[in-house]
Amino acid sequence: MQADQETPEPIRVFLVDDHRVVRCGVAAYLELIEDIEVVGEAKDGQQALDGIAVLEPRGELPDVVLMDLLMPVMDGVTATRRIKQRWPTVEIVAVTSFVEEDKVRGALEAGAAGYLLKDADADELSGAIRAALAGRMHLDPTVARLLADSTHRRHQNPAEILTPRQTEVLVLVAQGASNRQVADALDVGERTARTHVSDILDRLGLVSRTQAALWAIRQGIVPSPRDSS
Structure with a gap:
């Protein structure tokens, strides 16, 4: 039996964060894991692109x-988008403090294979790295719930989400009415509107009246400007 069996290559990880203390903390943890190796760090996206470009000719x-x-x-x-365009085999896990739908969707649509919060524990971090390498998506449970709720809202019947009065208000908002105009139309106070x-x-x-107007058009609650012209 051969004594020197081939050991698998460690998982090469590159850290990108504008806070040096965060990079140092994550690197210190990852160095304790036998099959993970930190191969580079960057303080912003451009520096990350430049750093990865240096590693490429070395086969690293x-x-x-x-x-x-x-x-x-x-x-x-x-x-994330630029890295995936240039190096499609490189997997990316977003690690951030924010749980906002636009940020989550932006990262995933750009090609991220996972989304973690910075308060994730050590096991979840290494799990997300391994999942990305295996071609699986790893989402923080809070993020997964946010996306599930959002998807549910997008496919619900509007009548299941809004009351009849709220639908009336939404129609007026989609038609460009201000709070004062909504109040006048419904004979209520401006604060109520x-x-x-x-x-x-x-x-x-x-988060905005514009988004609400677009939602109303998509749901067929009001016609699009093109249809009504």
Whole structure:
């Protein structure tokens, strides 16, 4: 029996975060794991692209990049998209403090294979790295619930989400009415109209009147400007 059996190559990980203390902490933890090796660090997306480009001719491309999203110079979503375009085999896990649908969807649509929060424990971090390398997606449970709720909202009948009065308000908002105009049309106070609009945005998981108007058009509650012209 041969004494020197081949040992598998360690998983090569590249860290991207604009906070040096975060990079140091993650690197210190990963160095304790026998089959994971930190091959580089960067403080922003552009530096990450430059660093990975240096590793490529050496045959040392990272297997997985742990990518912060909110950084100067080049943000994490843009960097994720560019890395996946240039090096499709490199997997990326977004690691951030934010649980906002637009950030989650932005990272996943750019090509991230996972989304972790910075308060994730050590086992979850290494699990996300291994899942990405195996071609599986790993999502923080909070993020997974957010996406599930959002998908459910998008496919629900509008009548199941909004009350009849809220639907009336939404129609007026989609037609461009201000809070004052909504109040006049429904013979209520302006504060009541403002509360209705706020409740509608909360129920739909939206952040602006424009998004609410687009949602109403997509759901067929009001015709699109093209259809009515």
